[in-house]
Amino acid sequence: MTDATPAATADQLVTRTEFEKAAIWLPRMALEHLRQGLVFIENKTFTDCTLEGPAVVLMGDGVTMDGCHMGAVSNPAMLLLRPVGKTVNGVIGFKNCKFIRCRFAQVGFVGDDRFIEEFQQNLANGRPAKGDQ
Numbered sequence: 001m002t003d004a005t006p007a008a009t010a011d012q013l014v015t016r017t018e019f020e021k022a023a024i025w026l027p028r029m030a031l032e033h034l035r036q037g038l039v040f041i042e043n044k045t046f047t048d049c050t051l052e053g054p055a056v057v058l059m060g061d062g063v064t065m066d067g068c069h070m071g072a073v074s075n076p077a078m079l080l081l082r083p084v085g086k087t088v089n090g091v092i093g094f095k096n097c098k099f100i101r102c103r104f105a106q107v108g109f110v111g112d113d114r115f116i117e118e119f120q121q122n123l124a125n126g127r128p129a130k131g132d133q
Helices: 010-015 026-035 113-124
Strands: 018-020 023-025 040-042 045-047 050-059 064-066 092-095 098-100 103-110
Touching: 010 026, 023 026, 026 040, 026 050, 026 092
Parallel strands: 018 045, 023 050, 040 092, 045 098, 050 092, 050 103, 064 098
Antiparallel strands: none
């Protein structure tokens, strides 16, 4: 990746639909969405971005990942969390978003059995994880 673009304003984190070569602090992006009454971050495309935590993200319906680096760990399964109930609280949720050649730093991922299985399979095959399509 190349140099990151300047930080977006609070309003831009919510209203923009395209982010390219941006460094995004996920807790701030989620907070700005919540301040506007939005539970999920939706309908955005991230290309060559660095998405930074600490954070746990829920990749919901319509999320795709292409060529992403999911994080630096000795075992990629350490990035995954399995919910124990039907709902998940305290996570940053994404819907209908595309992540293209992005890098995730200090981010864990939570999802249903299908998401976790697909995530692990794609990592084992040397491909990026893909969310529900």
